[in-house]
Amino acid sequence: MSVFVRAPARAVKSAPNRPVVSRILGISWRTIGWVPIVCAALLTVIGIAAIATTEPSMAARQAAYAFVGVLAAALIVIPAPAVVERWSPHVFVVMLLLLILLVLPGVPQSLVRPRNGSRCWIDLGPIDFQPAEFAKVAWILASAWWLRRAADLRTRAGLLLPIVLTAVPVVLILLQPDLGTALLFFPTLLAMLFMQGARRTHLVAVIVSAALLAPATYPVLKPHQRARIDALVAQLTGDDRYTRSIGFQADRARMLVGAGGLAGNGKTDARDLVRYNALPEEHNDMIFAVTACRWGLLGGLLLIALEVTLVGSALAIAVMTRSPFGRLVATGIGSMIGFQSFVNIGMTIGILPITGLTLPFVSSGGTSLVACWVAAGLLFAVAARDARGTGGMMGGSAARVGA
Numbered sequence: 158m159s160v161f162v163r164a165p166a167r168a169v170k171s172a173p174n175r176p177v178v179s180r181i182l183g184i185s186w187r188t189i190g191w192v193p194i195v196c197a198a199l200l201t202v203i204g205i206a207a208i209a210t211t212e213p214s215m216a217a218r219q220a221a222y223a224f225v226g227v228l229a230a231a232l233i234v235i236p237a238p239a240v241v242e243r244w245s246p247h248v249f250v251v252m253l254l255l256l257i258l259l260v261l262p263g264v265p266q267s268l269v270r271p272r273n274g275s276r277c278w279i280d281l282g283p284i285d286f287q288p289a290e291f292a293k294v295a296w297i298l299a300s301a302w303w304l305r306r307a308a309d310l311r312t313r314a315g316l317l318l319p320i321v322l323t324a325v326p327v328v329l330i331l332l333q334p335d336l337g338t339a340l341l342f343f344p345t346l347l348a349m350l351f352m353q354g355a356r357r358t359h360l361v362a363v364i365v366s367a368a369l370l371a372p373a374t375y376p377v378l379k380p381h382q383r384a385r386i387d388a389l390v391a392q393l394t395g396d397d398r399y400t401r402s403i404g405f406q407a408d409r410a411r412m413l414v415g416a417g418g419l420a421g422n423g424k425t426d427a428r429d430l431v432r433y434n435a436l437p438e439e440h441n442d443m444i445f446a447v448t449a450c451r452w453g454l455l456g457g458l459l460l461i462a463l464e465v466t467l468v469g470s471a472l473a474i475a476v477m478t479r480s481p482f483g484r485l486v487a488t489g490i491g492s493m494i495g496f497q498s499f500v501n502i503g504m505t506i507g508i509l510p511i512t513g514l515t516l517p518f519v520s521s522g523g524t525s526l527v528a529c530w531v532a533a534g535l536l537f538a539v540a541a542r543d544a545r546g547t548g549g550m551m552g553g554s555a556a557r558v559g560a
Contacts, residue, residue, distance in 0.1 A: 190540030192470035197533040204519035222523040230534030249299035255288035256329040272441030290528040301485035336364040337512035348492035410446040469497035483539035
């Protein structure tokens with residue numbers, strides 16, 4: 158005869174000893190989720206200081222956007238994960254509608270005003286709203302919602318639907334046109350598919366196919382996009398014929414990175430160097446060049462280390478969480494921020510063509526900064542709400558005793 162005898166209960170830290178906010182929201186403050194928050198804060202401060210080197214008024218505006226971003230990150234932690242997951246597809250549909258509005262013929266220029274040939278912003282009076290920035294976050298949430306419900310991603314047919322769904326926002330963003338932002342989606346999707354258990358052989362086949370087909374897209378690129386690729390190839394082969402035309406921005410950026418030396422220049426000297434070299438978009442796409450010129454190699458390495466740490470902590474959260482939805486969200490955010498940072502810094506130092514991508518948390522831009530902080534808030538929410546070993550229940554184990 159055998160019976161079950163309950164073993165003595167284990168003493169576990171009781172819930173009433175936890176802070177009131179933790180009990181209400183169901184989160185733990187002792188979490189790895191603070192790592193991306195701290196990195197995001199330091200990167201934001203570096204960005205504001207770099208922008209202030211040449212554009213003090215713009216830096217003040219960026220600081221205001223940073224406040225809004227931190228507030229948005231705090232608010233995104235409040236809803237329960239199930240609520241965020243449930244609303245993810247609906248938010249994604251709204252962002253798709255806004256992307257359609259940007260490219261829809263007949264939309265008045267008072268609402269969508271083209272800039273440099275691109276229709277990327279909605280004019281809201283005192284501010285401009287760039288839907289593609291929030292569409293990236295919404296797409297990650299919607300993809301995580303769908304992938305955790307997908308029947309079988311280990312077949313070639315199973316991979317087809319997420320690729321097709323991803324192509325919808327990519328095509329809409331390409332029509333603006335915004336090639337740089339559009340390029341972020343598929344590498345992020347591959348990372349999420351890998352985390353969800355798709356076959357490595359299938360993913361490698363997709364990557365190899367994309368690499369082989371990439372040269373075939375050259376004829377369909379816009380003239381300025383082809384010219385940027387030509388300028389990069391010429392630069393890598395020692396040909397300087399483009400440095401006064403399409404390659405001017407890349408040439409000036411590399412020169413300013415080198416002008417920073419080991420420890421950088423004073424604020425006045427750095428400002429004069431940037432203005433003398435007439436670097437286009439120094440506060441936006443080329444902010445890393447300003448950072449390296451201002452604080453030198455050491456400052457540039459610190460910035461890179463912060464971006465790498467943020468991405469690494471996001472992937473660590475993905476590995477540690479027990480929530481399938483949270484795992485995919487953290488993977489998507491970490492992958493997208495990592496790839497975007499790599500492309501931005503790569504085009505600044507001359508190993509990649511200019512694509513118009515911003516540097517996360519650092520470049521000027523209200524929509525971009527707020528969207529990045531929302532992503533950081535989501536990382537904190539995933540980590541804090543799924544902390545292992547937290548809780549306020551008395552537990553016990555059942556031990557089987559045979560007789």
